Amino acid sequence: MRKGLSFTNLTALALGLAFLYLPIAILVIYSFNTSRLVTVWGGWSTRWYTALLADRALLDAAFVSLRVGFISATAASILGTLAAVALARARLFRLRASFSALLYAPIVMPEVITGLTLLLFFVAIDLDRGVWTVTLAHITVTMCFVTLIVQARLASFDWSLEDAAMDLGAPPSRAFLAVTLPLIWPAVAAGWLLAFTLSLDDLVIASFTTGPGATTLPIRIYSDVRLGVKPEINAICTVMIATVALVVIAASLLTKRRAAH
Amino acid sequence: MSDAAAPPALRFDGVTRRFGSVVAIDRLSLDIFAGEFFALLGPSGCGKSTPLRLAAGFDAPSEGRILLHGAPLTAPPHLRPVNMMFQSYALFPHMSVADNVTFGLKQEGLPKAEIAARVSEMLALVQLSALGARKPHQLSGGQRQRVALARALAKRPQVLLLDEPLAALDKKLRAETQFELKRLQRRLGTTFVIVTHDQEEAMTVADRMAVMQAGTVAQVGTPDEIYEHPASRYVADFIGDVNLLQGRVVRTDASSVVVACDGFGEIIAGPAPEARVGETIWLALRPEKIAVSEGGRAGVGQNEVTGTVVEVGYRGEQSMLEVRTAAGSILKVSVTNRRRRAADGPAVGESVRLTFAADDIVALTR
Ligand SMILES: Nc1ncnc2c1ncn2[C@@H]1O[C@H](COP(=O)(O)OP(=O)(O)O)[C@@H](O)[C@H]1O
Numbered sequence: 193m194r195k196g197l198s199f200t201n202l203t204a205l206a207l208g209l210a211f212l213y214l215p216i217a218i219l220v221i222y223s224f225n226t227s228r229l230v231t232v233w234g235g236w237s238t239r240w241y242t243a244l245l246a247d248r249a250l251l252d253a254a255f256v257s258l259r260v261g262f263i264s265a266t267a268a269s270i271l272g273t274l275a276a277v278a279l280a281r282a283r284l285f286r287l288r289a290s291f292s293a294l295l296y297a298p299i300v301m302p303e304v305i306t307g308l309t310l311l312l313f314f315v316a317i318d319l320d321r322g323v324w325t326v327t328l329a330h331i332t333v334t335m336c337f338v339t340l341i342v343q344a345r346l347a348s349f350d351w352s353l354e355d356a357a358m359d360l361g362a363p364p365s366r367a368f369l370a371v372t373l374p375l376i377w378p379a380v381a382a383g384w385l386l387a388f389t390l391s392l393d394d395l396v397i398a399s400f401t402t403g404p405g406a407t408t409l410p411i412r413i414y415s416d417v418r419l420g421v422k423p424e425i426n427a428i429c430t431v432m433i434a435t436v437a438l439v440v441i442a443a444s445l446l447t448k449r450r451a452a453h
Numbered sequence: 454m455s456d457a458a459a460p461p462a463l464r465f466d467g468v469t470r471r472f473g474s475v476v477a478i479d480r481l482s483l484d485i486f487a488g489e490f491f492a493l494l495g496p497s498g499c500g501k502s503t504p505l506r507l508a509a510g511f512d513a514p515s516e517g518r519i520l521l522h523g524a525p526l527t528a529p530p531h532l533r534p535v536n537m538m539f540q541s542y543a544l545f546p547h548m549s550v551a552d553n554v555t556f557g558l559k560q561e562g563l564p565k566a567e568i569a570a571r572v573s574e575m576l577a578l579v580q581l582s583a584l585g586a587r588k589p590h591q592l593s594g595g596q597r598q599r600v601a602l603a604r605a606l607a608k609r610p611q612v613l614l615l616d617e618p619l620a621a622l623d624k625k626l627r628a629e630t631q632f633e634l635k636r637l638q639r640r641l642g643t644t645f646v647i648v649t650h651d652q653e654e655a656m657t658v659a660d661r662m663a664v665m666q667a668g669t670v671a672q673v674g675t676p677d678e679i680y681e682h683p684a685s686r687y688v689a690d691f692i693g694d695v696n697l698l699q700g701r702v703v704r705t706d707a708s709s710v711v712v713a714c715d716g717f718g719e720i721i722a723g724p725a726p727e728a729r730v731g732e733t734i735w736l737a738l739r740p741e742k743i744a745v746s747e748g749g750r751a752g753v754g755q756n757e758v759t760g761t762v763v764e765v766g767y768r769g770e771q772s773m774l775e776v777r778t779a780a781g782s783i784l785k786v787s788v789t790n791r792r793r794r795a796a797d798g799p800a801v802g803e804s805v806r807l808t809f810a811a812d813d814i815v816a817l818t819r
């Protein structure tokens with residue numbers, strides 16, 4: 193084994209990390225800038241965070257995003273887990289390979305296309321666009337990610353555990369809830385967290401499928417920024433980064449726990 | 454032990470299970486009586502687990518019926534009064550030992566006090582009373598095996614199905630556990646059906662056993678019936694060591710048959726009523742049924758063969774000799790090592806005289 197990093201490796205690592213995280217670091221630092229001018233440093237302050245609390249439009253958008261994220265992640269987790277279990281259980285299911293391949297389609301599909309197809313679909317079935325269409329769109333897209341995460345866990349799952357539960361008198365649904373779910377829940381929770389962040393993050397699909405009165409945070413920020421960067425935007429972005437970072441850390445801890453089990 | 458008039462505890466009635474083009478079991482018919490310790494024995498892949506899974510309800514027969522005490526068994530697994538002990542034990546890893554045993558009783562909705570009493574009774578039965586709070590991963594393999602047994606027995610099943618329950622244990626522990634299992638079965642009086650590929654294990658634990666061959670039953674009987682009266686070459690060869698001599702029937706009467714075997718000359722064997730003169734048959738002769746006398750001393754038994762020892766396999770309590778006859782055939786002969794350090798067994802290169810009784814040879818037409 194190598195003892196440490198050589199000088200070249202260390203430099204490469206530092207450059208790589210800087211490339212990834214310097215823009216974020218600058219944004220976070222400037223969110224604490226006193227100056228109204230985004231490019232001029234005027235000393236430390238939390239005034240933009242206070243201002244944020246007074247910005248109704250931005251807060252409404254944040255609330256919409258949280259609501260959409262929460263509902264869509266929960267629905268995607270339930271549907272995605274059921275899909276993963278169905279695919280894993282049906283060991284002789286002939287179309288299993290094709291179904292598994294279909295799961296990847298929404299992941300590799302360009303978001304613009306996904307957004308457009310969903311928009312056309314909602315128009316075709318004459319569904320009024322709003323919070324619910326964005327939620328439905330997010331369920332569609334994030335469900336596959338949940339399925340993939342849960343499927344990875346189920347690959348090593350001992351199905352005789354579920355058989356044993358039924359053998360001992362538990363009907364199939366109870367066998368699943370009492371034995372299978374407690375054993376795979378870290379994967380389900382990791383899937384939920386991923387679905388939640390993806391939903392919170394999404395601009396393209398939400399823009400296609402949203403309607404009046406349903407402005408999500410990314411849409412709000414994007415339209416604000418087109419009129420020039422306000423310091424409040426830095427502040428709200430910092431809050432979002434912190435949220436996403438917490439969620440990602442939680443998800444990776446859950447995944448680790450799962451691996452250690 | 455069993456009431457002849459009562460229907461068998463478990464009956465397989467012409468049961469077939471196909472997986473695509475693979476026939477896992479083929480028109481299996483088998484009666485297992487109440488209170489019996491029954492073993493399904495066969496090489497791996499011959500279709501031993503499939504009948505258990507069908508009886509437990511995890512899978513359905515393609516054809517045929519399974520009857521429990523005379524009533525067709527069609528309910529889903531959670532409603533069948535049979536329980537299964539899995540090869541992997543399938544203990545719930547997120548529950549303690551006591552919770553594992555409690556699980557099945559809770560599903561029945563028994564009163565709390567009765568559940569608690571039954572759980573402690575079961576843990577005592579398998580000598581795990583002190584370990585109820587442990588998680589399965591904190592137990593040894595032997596302890597896990599006992600938890601699985603206690604969990605399956607807690608529901609007082611009419612039939613307990615055991616799929617290779619001892620396969621994961623080391624040899625010594627396995628031998629001890631076989632006796633424990635037998636004692637337990639006798640004490641509870643529950644019908645046990647065990648699946649194993651280990652013939653010693655089947656013979657040790659079972660009252661009766663079925664030797665399986667590619668999805669069908671080759672022979673059903675008590676262990677000694679199967680060992681001493683195998684019905685076919687397959688059974689004779691699968692159970693224990695055996696010499697199989699091929700030959701042609703020369704004479705046959707009510708008490709014996711005379712067979713001309715290549716490399717041995719004429720051998721008198723036990724009766725073979727179905728054999729006809731001129732037909733090709735096989736003689737099964739167990740190595741321990743052959744008496745060895747060194748040098749010129751005469752032995753007992755109607756049959757006598759001389760040969761040279763070509764190989765000695767020392768096994769501790771006995772040695773397995775390979776003897777080449779004058780005509781060049783090989784016979785396996787076992788000798789018991791009764792005395793310590795005494796050179797009572799023949800050595801390689803020595804010439805020996807082998808004798809064996811006609812009654813100890815089984816003539817097989819299949
Ligand atoms: N679910 C299944 N799908 C396909 N083939 C199976 C399945 N279960 C068993 N088989 C086949 O049926 C045969 C008998 O299996 P099994 O009863 O498990 O044998 P054993 O327990 O004696 O090893 C084997 O050839 C096995 O490959």
Ligand SMILES: [Mg+2]
Pocket residue numbers: 501502
């Ligand atoms: Mg098996």
